[in-house]
Amino acid sequence: MMNWDSLFATRMQQMKRSTVREILKLTARPEVISFAGGLPAPELFPIQRIREAADTVLAERGQEALQYSTTEGMPELRALIAKRLSAGKFQISPDNILITSGSQQAVDMIARILLDEGDRVMVENPTYVGMLTSWKPFHLRFSPVPTDDDGMCVDELEALLESGDPHKMMYAIPTFQNPQGTSLTLERREKLADILVRHNLPFVEDDPYGELRYSGEEMPTVLQLEAARRGSTTVDGSVMYCGTFSKILTPGLRIGWVAAALPVIDKLVQVKQATDLHTSTLNQFISYEMARDEDLLRDHVTVLRDVYRQRRDLMLKTMDEHFPSEVKWTRPEGGLFLMVTLPPHLDATDILQRAIKRDVAFVPGEGFYIGDGMGKNTFRLNFSNAREEMIVEGITRLGEVLKAALKAS
Ligand SMILES: Cc1ncc(COP(=O)(O)O)c(C=O)c1O
Incomplete structure (x- = not known):
């Protein structure tokens, strides 16, 4: 048997699989509402x-x-x-x-x-x-x-x-x-x-x-x-x-x-x-x-903006309604993501375990930070990929998970 682990170059010790991609694998079950990836909406691809x-x-x-x-x-x-x-x-x-x-x-x-x-x-x-x-x-x-x-x-x-x-x-x-x-x-x-x-x-x-x-x-x-x-x-x-x-x-x-x-x-x-x-x-x-075809690209970007704007607004509105007041989040003017900050004593990876039990996924923020232990109480939500009804359902469930975690803490 080859012992590959002893053969890999030293620089490979600095590399690890992306947590985001590993979580995406975990959440590949169709019933999971995922806010984890950075994926565009596939139904809008101009196939x-x-x-x-x-x-x-x-x-x-x-x-x-x-x-x-x-x-x-x-x-x-x-x-x-x-x-x-x-x-x-x-x-x-x-x-x-x-x-x-x-x-x-x-x-x-x-x-x-x-x-x-x-x-x-x-x-x-x-x-x-x-x-x-x-x-x-x-x-x-x-x-x-x-x-x-x-x-x-x-x-x-x-x-x-x-x-x-x-x-x-x-x-x-x-x-x-x-x-x-x-x-x-x-x-x-x-x-x-x-x-x-x-x-x-x-x-x-x-x-x-x-x-x-x-x-x-x-x-x-x-x-x-x-x-x-x-x-x-x-x-x-x-x-x-x-x-x-x-x-x-x-x-x-x-x-x-x-x-x-x-x-x-x-x-x-x-x-x-x-x-x-x-x-x-x-x-x-x-x-x-x-x-x-300048018109084509411009029109396509306009469609993306309209749909993603609606999804962003719906996510923010649902968060306003269902997230506990101790939790804060960014309000982006564009892009695909927003970031949530929990009270410092809550760990987003623990919240993710609880959320996955309710078939909702996101990415814990720690991996985006430089500095040990920083960002443990943060997570990223993507709002471009899930359809409107899934956003409402997923964010509502996430609000319940957060309220329960806060109560238990
Ligand atoms: C900040 C940033 N840079 C680069 C990329 C890579 O994009 P691509 O290689 O698809 O152009 C991404 C993808 O999510 C990103 O968020």
Whole structure:
């Protein structure tokens, strides 16, 4: 018998399966109402249009679409992404865009080109668990930045930057953060852009949810603000912006992108060549065929916004009615998640065990936090995936579980 455990590389000790994915397995029973995953609503996938797009691509450009292609990505798709990210004077060249296999791959490859063992990296606390899974094997020193209802507490950055060894990089989700659903205000974005420029700090702006806004004002990206702060009108600064079609089209196609300065794109291309040569040609062609119809994409995003807005509102209303007053939660203006904070003596993993007995699931917050024991009394709820009647039923049951747990404590 092979003893594989003694053979795995040391860096694998830093990796563990995502708790979210393990819970999703537990809750695969059809009777479970799950608020656990970050899944879009499958009933809204534009399946018929994707089918037509695939037909068109195969009929008109089949040989190209099924062939190996360049690592940078399909030129037309890069141009389309560059155009979608440009605004007014701020113009992005397709050369600044690399197509990736989902934005997860972009986040992963950025670490591989920039981070060495022991590097200090600033992250919001809590932050995206998929980034932590990818970056932890580099044995980094994470500097957690506290957050409140307006996103990262930007006023704390300067003191952190001036304490101890220099920081190599910062990672954040400024818009509709995962897990909290909160967003950086315009004032904080401007302060952040100013700090990035003054400290020449590389910054990963992870933005899978930016287009899913249901209320409040549209915000400029940190990518734009950082360029404006330097008096530039293009991508030649410290921001590496990661985007994706996963939440506005479908995650199954695995099409994401990075917009970054040319030297960064050059290094990312080298890593991507080593990783998977290039993103699926067929999926890039299909995504382009869909997205080049601007009306189609705009109308589809409008439908998603309308349905997700209703689901968010219904979840918040049901929580207002059924959750005990000792429990607090965020009120996101967009995205897919909100975060619940229990009184400190309650443990969200215990609550999950009780909730699963009532066929309701969510993700305990601890895994999103840097710092031992932090976030034990928090959990994340997804509001995009469950249908309206399931939201009411699931949240009502969860309210009962919470009331019983509080009474027993
Ligand atoms: C903050 C954040 N970044 C990246 C991703 C990865 O998305 P994808 O690889 O599907 O583009 C997710 C997915 O949930 C996410 O929440």
